[in-house]
Amino acid sequence: MQTSYIKQKDIHFLDLRENLKNKEYRNLKNNLEKYNPIDIKDFIEELEPLDRVLVFRLLSKDDAIEVFSSLENEEQIRLIQAFTDTELDRILNELNIDDMVDMIEEMPASIVKKIIRHTDSSKRKLINEFLQYPESSAGSLMTIEYVELKKYMTVEQALTRIKTTGINKVTVYTCYVTDESKKLIGFVSLRDIVISEKDVLIGDLLHEKVIFVHTHDDQEQVAEVFKKYGFVALPVVDNENRMTGIITVDDILDVMEQEATEDFQKMAAMSPDDESYIESSVWYLAKRRINWLLILMISSAFTSAIIGHYNYLLIAYTSLYNFSPMIMGAGGNSGNQSSTTIIRGLATGDIKIGDWLKVMLKELRIAILVGAILGGVNFIKNLIYDKLSIAYALIISISLIFTVCFAKFVGGLLPILAKKLKIDPAIMAGPVISTLVDSVSLLIYFNVIKIILPI
Amino acid sequence: MQTSYIKQKDIHFLDLRENLKNKEYRNLKNNLEKYNPIDIKDFIEELEPLDRVLVFRLLSKDDAIEVFSSLENEEQIRLIQAFTDTELDRILNELNIDDMVDMIEEMPASIVKKIIRHTDSSKRKLINEFLQYPESSAGSLMTIEYVELKKYMTVEQALTRIKTTGINKVTVYTCYVTDESKKLIGFVSLRDIVISEKDVLIGDLLHEKVIFVHTHDDQEQVAEVFKKYGFVALPVVDNENRMTGIITVDDILDVMEQEATEDFQKMAAMSPDDESYIESSVWYLAKRRINWLLILMISSAFTSAIIGHYNYLLIAYTSLYNFSPMIMGAGGNSGNQSSTTIIRGLATGDIKIGDWLKVMLKELRIAILVGAILGGVNFIKNLIYDKLSIAYALIISISLIFTVCFAKFVGGLLPILAKKLKIDPAIMAGPVISTLVDSVSLLIYFNVIKIILPI
Numbered sequence: 012m013q014t015s016y017i018k019q020k021d022i023h024f025l026d027l028r029e030n031l032k033n034k035e036y037r038n039l040k041n042n043l044e045k046y047n048p049i050d051i052k053d054f055i056e057e058l059e060p061l062d063r064v065l066v067f068r069l070l071s072k073d074d075a076i077e078v079f080s081s082l083e084n085e086e087q088i089r090l091i092q093a094f095t096d097t098e099l100d101r102i103l104n105e106l107n108i109d110d111m112v113d114m115i116e117e118m119p120a121s122i123v124k125k126i127i128r129h130t131d132s133s134k135r136k137l138i139n140e141f142l143q144y145p146e147s148s149a150g151s152l153m154t155i156e157y158v159e160l161k162k163y164m165t166v167e168q169a170l171t172r173i174k175t176t177g178i179n180k181v182t183v184y185t186c187y188v189t190d191e192s193k194k195l196i197g198f199v200s201l202r203d204i205v206i207s208e209k210d211v212l213i214g215d216l217l218h219e220k221v222i223f224v225h226t227h228d229d230q231e232q233v234a235e236v237f238k239k240y241g242f243v244a245l246p247v248v249d250n251e252n253r254m255t256g257i258i259t260v261d262d263i264l265d266v267m268e269q270e271a272t273e274d275f276q277k278m279a280a281m282s283p284d285d286e287s288y289i290e291s292s293v294w295y296l297a298k299r300r301i302n303w304l305l306i307l308m309i310s311s312a313f314t315s316a317i318i319g320h321y322n323y324l325l326i327a328y329t330s331l332y333n334f335s336p337m338i339m340g341a342g343g344n345s346g347n348q349s350s351t352t353i354i355r356g357l358a359t360g361d362i363k364i365g366d367w368l369k370v371m372l373k374e375l376r377i378a379i380l381v382g383a384i385l386g387g388v389n390f391i392k393n394l395i396y397d398k399l400s401i402a403y404a405l406i407i408s409i410s411l412i413f414t415v416c417f418a419k420f421v422g423g424l425l426p427i428l429a430k431k432l433k434i435d436p437a438i439m440a441g442p443v444i445s446t447l448v449d450s451v452s453l454l455i456y457f458n459v460i461k462i463i464l465p466i
Numbered sequence: 467m468q469t470s471y472i473k474q475k476d477i478h479f480l481d482l483r484e485n486l487k488n489k490e491y492r493n494l495k496n497n498l499e500k501y502n503p504i505d506i507k508d509f510i511e512e513l514e515p516l517d518r519v520l521v522f523r524l525l526s527k528d529d530a531i532e533v534f535s536s537l538e539n540e541e542q543i544r545l546i547q548a549f550t551d552t553e554l555d556r557i558l559n560e561l562n563i564d565d566m567v568d569m570i571e572e573m574p575a576s577i578v579k580k581i582i583r584h585t586d587s588s589k590r591k592l593i594n595e596f597l598q599y600p601e602s603s604a605g606s607l608m609t610i611e612y613v614e615l616k617k618y619m620t621v622e623q624a625l626t627r628i629k630t631t632g633i634n635k636v637t638v639y640t641c642y643v644t645d646e647s648k649k650l651i652g653f654v655s656l657r658d659i660v661i662s663e664k665d666v667l668i669g670d671l672l673h674e675k676v677i678f679v680h681t682h683d684d685q686e687q688v689a690e691v692f693k694k695y696g697f698v699a700l701p702v703v704d705n706e707n708r709m710t711g712i713i714t715v716d717d718i719l720d721v722m723e724q725e726a727t728e729d730f731q732k733m734a735a736m737s738p739d740d741e742s743y744i745e746s747s748v749w750y751l752a753k754r755r756i757n758w759l760l761i762l763m764i765s766s767a768f769t770s771a772i773i774g775h776y777n778y779l780l781i782a783y784t785s786l787y788n789f790s791p792m793i794m795g796a797g798g799n800s801g802n803q804s805s806t807t808i809i810r811g812l813a814t815g816d817i818k819i820g821d822w823l824k825v826m827l828k829e830l831r832i833a834i835l836v837g838a839i840l841g842g843v844n845f846i847k848n849l850i851y852d853k854l855s856i857a858y859a860l861i862i863s864i865s866l867i868f869t870v871c872f873a874k875f876v877g878g879l880l881p882i883l884a885k886k887l888k889i890d891p892a893i894m895a896g897p898v899i900s901t902l903v904d905s906v907s908l909l910i911y912f913n914v915i916k917i918i919l920p921i
Binding site: 044045046173174183184201205206220222239240242259260261263264265267268271272274275276278279281287288289293294296297301303304305308309311312314316318319322325329330334336337339340343344345347348350352353356359361362366369373376377380381384388392397441445446449 | 499500501502504625628629638639656657660661674675677692693694695696697698714715716718719720722723726727729730731733734735736742743744748749751752755756758759760762763764766767769770771773774777780781784785787788789790791792794795796798799800802803805806807808809810811814816817821824825828831832835836839840843844847851852896897900901904908
């Protein structure tokens with residue numbers, strides 16, 4: 012433990028590999044103890060299938076549970092198939108309900124049957140309840156590993172309750188207080204319990220300012236609550252305001268990553284999904300990409316129609332035509348900058364629907380500034396490098412400025428409009444904006460040509 | 467407290483507003499107690515400047531500190547200017563070092579002087595140390611609000627230490643154990659302390675498997691550690707492995723949001739920044755956007771040159787020309803999908819540099835599939851809707867397929883190549899890929915025309 016974790020990454024597992032190679036299983040068992048279960052998981056995943064089961068069997072009970080619940084589903088299935096009945100009992104009875112539910116949701120029916128056979132009936136009932144929460148809901152994220160206290164308990168009784176529940180996680184640091192009908196009435200921090208005298212009542216330590224969410228709330232909104240208040244855990248209640256579980260911040264880190272990934276996907280015109288790229292099939296990935304490509308391709312029929320309509324200009328001024336992709340590209344890039352900025356601002360809460368006028372004015376002013384610079388640089392380039400006439404250079408630069416203004420205007424407006432209409436703003440990103448800007452920039456260009464040049 | 471927080475949002479503060487309007491300050495003070503400090507902050511930000519100071523003065527000491535540290539800098543400055551010396555002392559002495567440092571970094575010198583005058587010398591020394599950590603480093607994220615224990619302490623002594631430090635945060639739930647030279651040797655959880663007998667030694671409860679980071683580690687990598695292990699706090703050590711502070715998960719939520727925002731900005735060809743859009747000036751925003759727009763505009767000189775070179779084809783087959791923006795667009799969109807997928811996969815760790823061959827083969831196979839569908843649909847559209855000849859429709863569709871293949875190939879390859887070359891992969895996103903694909907798709911198109919049609 013001489014270097015920071017971040018610099019240590021590359022030197023992991025040399026001792027374990029050595030032990031395994033030399034079949035020094037006693038040393039291997041001892042050395043495994045030195046690693047965090049998440050690292051052991053990484054180590055196990057690098058091994059041959061047979062060695063995986065072997066190493067898994069050498070783990071201490073606590074490590075085995077943690078390693079098992081962090082493994083990929085395919086690996087869990089492989090282990091379950093290799094397990095004896097005793098081993099299966101040992102693992103399944105210690106696994107959290109929420110980890111079991113996550114596992115069961117992904118597994119083939121034959122394995123689920125084997126699992127259910129080794130689970131006692133009360134746990135089975137809970138699993139069934141959990142399986143009914145909608146995907147991405149607070150209910151599907153929560154764990155039931157929390158400490159429930161009553162107002163009339165003393166600090167001593169509370170400490171006994173905490174000790175006997177045997178919960179060994181962050182989830183113990185806030186205890187939730189419920190009334191006789193299991194309704195949430197507040198919370199007590201473990202710290203307050205620890206620093207109070209034995210006979211103080213929990214009711215006296217109670218914080219009634221409790222922020223909670225509902226089993227059916229969406230995980231993205233739950234993440235917002237965590238971000239806003241900096242909580243470590245958040246209680247979840249059912250329709251009758253009865254305490255049903257808690258969500259812990261480590262799961263929220265995953266939710267945030269997943270939600271950001273989905274936004275990236277939508278903004279690049281793909282159907283969102285949180286499956287691993289490496290694990291996904293070509294068919295599956297293609298299916299998620301083709302719809303938007305088709306829609307955007309069909310939409311670009313407008314651009315073809317516009318060029319077709321102005322073909323006579325094209326024949327008269329062929330050399331001007333060389334610069335249309337540059338104008339379309341600059342427009343698309345400008346619009347993409349604006350729409351990305353606004354979509355992200357809406358997602359993080361920096362920009363609100365009510366800011367639309369402010370955003371429009373700001374984008375227009377930025378567009379004029381940016382457009383003028385691009386137009387100016389391009390004008391000089393056209394004269395010096397492309398050796399165009401002043402009239403030609405002027406046409407290109409004027410079109411460029413108008414295109415940038417239009418692109419930044421729609422790039423700023425469409426995401427806010429989408430949000431107002433309860434459509435996901437992330438759809439109004441680069442690809443859609445570019446397709447729109449392509450058509451309009453050509454219209455601008457051809458009309459500027461028509462106005463300035465004789466035909 | 468009848469509804470979930472998420473549904474409650476809109477009904478906030480009615481009682482507070484009513485109290486303030488009717489000048490019922492006693493009731494206002496009582497009602498403020500019912501709210502979370504973060505909500506009080508939201509309420510205060512909606513008020514007129516004079517009312518803000520008034521409401522702030524009605525807060526309990528703990529709430530006042532929390533509200534103050536969560537306010538925007540401009541608002542903090544306004545309050546500091548309104549404060550009496552006693553009030554300033556009260557706030558500054560209770561504020562966390564890390565919150566103070568964050569505040570000082572953003573404030574004008576005159577305010578900083580006023581703050582420093584009201585800070586005692588030991589705190590001043592600490593502030594100076596903190597100010598020296600690089601931006602976005604673990605050191606700049608950490609807090610010194612943690613509990614430090616020694617191996618030889620008993621559980622009883624440890625509990626006394628915990629009570630007397632008076633730390634009132636999540637940060638108390640893991641206590642860090644150091645040796646005589648303050649070197650980090652392990653940790654003990656508050657839970658283990660609480661459930662142990664009074665005379666047990668901390669050394670017996672010690673976990674030596676401690677994962678830590680260094681003050682100069684980058685915050686993005688620190689966030690990776692949190693995500694991987696699901697920690698609530700992580701210790702930070704200096705060059706001599708001495709314990710210097712801890713990072714808590716609530717700050718990591720902000721880091722993750724900020725890092726995702728920066729990726730969105732880079733991928734839309736903007737200089738990354740975490741300033742608020744609404745607060746930023748037009749000049750500032752324009753400056754962050756213009757560089758890439760200029761680079762991409764200049765790069766598109768290639769497209770102009772290519773069209774110029776093939777002008778003779780354009781004159782011979784004008785109507786084919788109408789479809790070039792569609793091909794460029796479809797190519798850009800296909801490439802954008804691939805590059806976004808790979809950039810995000812590299813960021814989340816789903817894809818590694820070593821996967822490059824797998825990624826390339828997958829992207830090529832997706833491209834053939836997607837390209838064939840796009841080409842097929844377009845072929846039919848060209849024949850039926852655009853009434854083109856079979857030769858023309860064939861030229862367009864073949865070019866489309868080759869363009870999609872090229873776009874997905876470079877879209878998949880460039881981000882991995884960038885990562886290999888230690889360049890940020892996020893740069894190889896839509897705008898760069900589109901500019902590249904624009905040129906190459908035109909080259910493909912013109913050459914397919916040349917091969918199939920007589921000139």
